[in-house]
Amino acid sequence: MPLSHLGRAGKAHHRAIVSALSCVLGAGALVGCDGGGQDTGFSPRPTPTSPDTAAFSGMPPSALASAAASAIASAHASASAAASSAYARASEFEASVEAEAARASAAAEKALKNVTGRGNALSEVGMTGLPRNQTSGLLAVLVTITNKTDHKASYAVQIDFEDSNGKVVETEFVGAENLAPGKKEQPIAFSRQPPEAKLTPRLAKAQRY
Missing domain, CATH: 1.20.5 (Single alpha-helices involved in coiled-coils or other helix-helix interfaces)
Incomplete structure (x- = not known):
């Protein structure tokens, strides 16, 4: 209009x-x-102004970055210390296991020193070969010792590693001490010969004492 x-x-x-x-x-x-x-229903918007920096609290960006870097470095140091501690504990445990295995081996060898024949506990001992991919290529057998008596007993076992001609190339001793009735232990007998050596493990002696 x-x-x-x-x-x-x-x-x-x-x-x-x-x-x-x-x-x-x-x-x-x-x-x-x-x-x-005229009153149009719209209210004017205030003109934007620069923020009052005095009202801010905290650290400027450079200080924040420095604090973050410090925190990260501290976390890395803590993680490194924890890893070192875990490695030390693992090494101590490995050394402890090796020491105990050496002690048990010496005890078994001593117990079998004066045993004639093959011993009185052949029926309580069995052997199972372990895959070489689980033993870093070494020949090893899992020796299962089961106390089939009704009282505590200790056991000493001799494992001979023979070549293809039946010649004993290496002898290892394992054992179990104070084994409760019906219980079993499974020490491992390792051959320390080179992996390429074709050897056969044989249960030579087993004595309960």
Whole structure:
């Protein structure tokens, strides 16, 4: 409808609508738009101002980065210390196991020193070969000692490793001490010969004492 056909109130309302649309569509026009003196329902937005840096708390970015680096370094140091401690404990445990195996072997060899024949406990001892991929290529047998009596007993076992001609190339001793009735232990007898050596383990002696 032409503006000439509008009354004064109509013209004022039209100007208010145009002014409001201009404020909405014009880039950055919201600031400073007053609707031509009319109440359009829009309130002016305040002009953005720079933040008051005095109101901030904490450390500046460079200090934060430094603190983060320090925390990471501390975490790495703690992890390294923990790894070293775990390795030390594992090494101590391995040394303890080896020492106990050496002691048990010496005790078994001593117990068999004066035994004639093959001993009194052959029926309580069995052997099972272990795959070389589980023993770093070494020939090894799992010796199963079962106390079939009704009282505690100790056992000494001699394993001979023979070549293809039946010649004993190596002898190992394993044992079990204070084994309760019905219980079993499974020490491992290793041959320390080179992996390429073709040897056969044989149960030579087994003594209960």
